[in-house]
Amino acid sequence: MRTHFHWTGLPDADRGASVAMGNFDGVHLGHQAVIAQARRPGAPLGIVTFEPHPRQFFAPQAPAFRLMNAEARTHRLEKLGVDQLYELPFDAVLSGMTAEEFVSEVLVAGLGVSHVTVGADFCFGKGRKGNVDTLRRAGEEHGFGVTIAELVSFEGEEISSTAIRTALAEGRPRDAARMLGHWHRIEGEILHGDKRGRDLGFPTANMGVAGLHLPKLGVYAVKVDVLTGLHQGTYDGAASLGVRPMFGENTPNLESFLFDFGGNLYGEHLSVALVDYLRPEMKFEDLDALVTQMRTDCDRARAVLGDL
Structure with missing residues (x-):
């Protein structure tokens, strides 16, 4: 997959794609349906998306809501199987474009799209004044095809990022996964922590979660993909998402303990899949009680993951 961070100056080989367009936060089953309908014989499959999310641009102080970071x-x-990813910078220039300007300058002159597929509720352009009818008319004028994908339902309700956030906030990662079509994952670089876990016999890989919607704080059974470095692969584990109440008030982070692993992961990138919620965060009487509970958590996580 080739990734582009602007719409200007692209070589001909990177233009002419049939694209699905949207924010794709979570890449849930509804998003996947849009992407599937964007596939056209003889044309590369492309994605037009935005970074940061427009909601972040317009309300930077609002509570974190994203299910996924850009990575x-x-x-x-x-x-x-996307061939071309156009991750466009959502800034003052792009946000100030009318729907018509976005079509002519970005989709046509810049990307040279052959076809555009969007969800039925898609809006775009300054003030969100453009909609699917605007896009259809623009396609007729500029000579590209347009497909409007119907919204997808799950157990009688429309699949949405909002519904997935609710499931995660309530400690229901399996329900979130059924709407996503995959495990909910938190990805990023491993950071140096206080190394308390190593001293307790449970060395953890620590990741920041700033900017992301926080699932319910607590301990999870996890699948961990090591994406870079000498130890690339998939590992079972247990992870604590929270503020570490045993050690004072702390910024939330994700600490993952990989079973049967002894390598160094500092500076590498991990993808941690939340499989099952085991228990809430707790404050224990002493470190011995904490270690006893951590052993219990790991046993439970092994049992859960062994049943997958």
Whole structure:
């Protein structure tokens, strides 16, 4: 997959794709349906998306809501067989374009799209004044095809990033996974922590979660993909998502303990899949009680993951 961070100056080989367009936060089953309908014989499959998410641009102080950072979204789209990813900078220039300007300057002059597929609720352009009817008319004028994908339902309800956030906030990662079509993952670089876990016999890989919607804080059974370095591969594990109440008030992070692993992961990138919620965060009487609970957590996680 080739990734582009602007719409200008692209070589001919990177233009002319049949694209699915949207924010694709989570790349859930509804998004996947849009992407599937964007496939056209003889044309590369492309994605037009935006970074940061427009909601972040317009309300930077609002609570974090994203299910995925850009890195995780890119990895998921690559797994779906996308050929060209156009991750456009959502800034004052792009946000100030009318729907008509976006079509003519970005989609036509810049990307040279052959076909555009969007969800039925798609809106675009300054003030979100453009909609699917605007896009259809623009396609007729500029000579590219347009497909409007119907919304997808799950157990009688429309699949949405909002519904997935709710499931995660309530500690229901399996329900979230059924709407996503994959495990919910948190991805990023391993950071140096306080190394308390190593001292307790449970060395953990620590990751920041800033900017992401926080699932319910607590301990999870996880599948961990090591994406870079000498130890690339998939490992079972247990992870704590939270503020570490035994050690004062802390910024939330994700600490993953990989079973049967003894390598160094500092500076590498991990993808941690939340499989099952085991228990909430707790504050223990002493470190011995904490270690006893951690052993229990790992046993439970092994049992859960062994049943997959």
